[in-house]
Amino acid sequence: MNLLVIIPTYNEIENITKLIRTVFDFIPVNSGILVVDDNSPDGTAKAVEAVIPDYPERLFILNRPEKQGLAAAYLAGFSWGWNGSWDVFLEMDADFSHDPKYIPVMLEQIETHEAVIGSRNIKEGGVEGWSFARNAISKGGSLYSRIVLGCPVMDLTGGFNMWRKSALEKIRLSSIISQGYSFQIEMKYKAYRSGCRIKEIPIIFKDRKQGKSKMSKKIFLEALVNIWKIRNTDKPALGQFLKFLVTGGLGTITNLVIFFLLADMLKFNEIPVSIGCFLIAVTQNYFFNHFWSFSRTTANIKPSFKKWASFVLFSLTGLAVNITVMKLIIINFDVLYKFIAQAFGIAAGMVVNFIFSKTIVFKNKSAK
Secondary structure, three states: OOOOEEEOOOOOOOOOHHHHHHHHHHHHOOOOEEEOOOOOOOOOHHHHHHHHHHHHOEEEEEOOOOOHHHHHHHHHHHHHHHHHOOOOEEEOOOOOOOOOOHHHHHHHHHHOOOOEEEOOOOOOOOHEOOOOOHHHHHHHHHHHHHHHOOOOOOOOOOOEEEEHHHHHHHHHHHHOOOOOOOOHHHHHHHHHHOOOEEEEEOOOOEEEOOOOOOOHHHHHHHHHHHHHHHHHHHHHHHHHHHHHHHHHHHHHHHHHHHHHHHHOOOOOOOOHHHHHHHHHHHHHHHHHHHHHHHHHHHHHOOOOOHHHHHHHHHHHHHHHHHHHHHHHHHOOOOOOHHHHHHHHHHHHHHHHOOOOOOOHHOOOOOOO
């Protein structure tokens, strides 16, 4: 595969020449580097241009008229390379925080995945040169983003990421709304939501030795607010939720009809009937959820007994809630038909079932 390394720069004169030469030591001969410079006043662009003759047809520079932000720089880089021969793109910083030594590992993993994330937040990953407070804020921001977005990628905020062209097509770069720090979060979230095969590899992120960091408290806080904007543009998630409700409703109808016939008409004991109704309805719900409600995350996964058993297992908590609520109503209220109490029990159990289905059973397993 042909790799294009995209390096955005703004006042990186102290790092850029050495970084370029180091990166070329770790990438294949059919790979290239594109530096996207935002008219750095310190002469970064001239330093890059001075090195270009050493790497003909492999080192390129995209000069932009002014500083427009990280997201715009990467999007411009992707656009520049889109119609070329490049089918893999790597994002990395210009300050050696992203060690080029990890590139061969990322290239190995991109053979079987659509996105490879250099992760500080998985086993054997970490940071060097950061204070405890800065590290805590970074990890807290990533955790916050994961909770809000419901995304299992451990390092959502990191900027050392490799993408196949197919992943960028699924993400739809034209739909990106972020302009700053939250760009990396949005890219990974949309890759996850699109069903991309994602792999996180451990990296040690080293604080820059030369130059000045572009990160600020304002940028970080803006990113935390933008998480909600990213979440609100997630139309598939809303559709997924509505489909889950419809599926649950169909399961409820199946459950109630069978329960009415057996418990109210034929006078069978409500407890074994409720269990039997649960097994029938949960099987129906499993297939509806797999092929319809959560189809975006199960498109490449076939139904299996193991997955069905997992769905049943996690639904048992919902069944316990169902039975408990139903019995409490029957014991404490004089209901005309027992299936009315069962309906309230199902409603309570459905809330529990949704939480397990969304976060465990049907979540995107490609993010590892």
